[in-house]
Amino acid sequence: MPDSATKAAWLDAGAVEFQQRGYNATGIAALAARSGALKGSFYNYFPSKEAFALEVIAGYCGAAGLEILAGDAPPDERIRAHFEHLRRELRRRGDAFGCLLGNFAGEVAADNPVIRGAIEAAFDGWAGLLADAIAEAQPDHADSAGPRAQLLIDAWEGALLRAKVTADPAPVEAFLASTLTLVLDA
Template sequence: MPRASMREQLVDAAHDHFHEHGFNGSGIKEITDAAGVPKGSFYNHFDSKESMAVEVMRRYGESRRLEMLADESVTPVERIRNHFAYLAEDLGRYDYTRGCMFGNFGAELSTQSGTIRAEVSDSFAAWESALAAALGQAQAAGQLASTVDSAVLAGFLVNAWEGAAMRAKVVGDSSPLDHFFTVFDSMTA
């Protein structure tokens, strides 16, 4: 079986380190050691730890499965609920210790790095856009009791989810996520 490229090994190791220890708590040496590659090889693939973090966030964004929100074989409300259920399962897989990388990086780095802040902002915007489309379809189908503009509602749900994910990290269980679902379910018609 061919060996994964050093770049892939570095990104995988950085993903785990950043998610577990944060950006500032993860050193390049720790990441290269975890990847099983020489420290010097890091700079063959990345200009900086910040550029690696951008790549990690992009890959993390791809793993958030936004395409679920556009799956027209499922009703809009089911798509939305299934999407958030997938995110909840992901948080539970790590016993609620990791949180959402977008939220984590936003909280940790938004005042330290304009590049990271922009990437987090773009990631939230893409999520809100996909969610707003599904919410608009749910409203048009009469599946939502709320008449709030779908873009505003999407922003609210992303903000609520991020707060619930952070709180789940603090309390170490799913109760904040359960509250999110209770409120979401109360909005459905």
């Protein structure tokens, strides 16, 4: 019978392997080696690599600090705290690996409608929480909160992509120093 600790080890391994190697280059053998589980046990926990990826994506989103956006602090502070949380997570995982959602979007979304749907739903949920916080911060401009939330996400993902290319976290720091202020003060 599958146990939860082994399943968690598989998922943790998947988060790292997908982040470092990508979806297509990650095989069951590498996942087994990283998780410490037997290669043959993978299908006791997951019906397919695609289903496994969906669970990894869900876990990644669960650790993204989205609850910060709905907290009790003033909304502009929540938005900044959320992106600061994302930066800390980025550093913890290694700056060079970017955002798992962005990585999946760039590599798999065009070819896999199931994973594309999961990524789209994750981005939409994130944008909705950001838009709510922006609208709360600036009720007189609530009608533009949705597009500004999308802009923040697009700018964040772009900063992560540039940071990967340059092997320098400066674009992320620039996002935190200027983009947030520009969008939130608009």
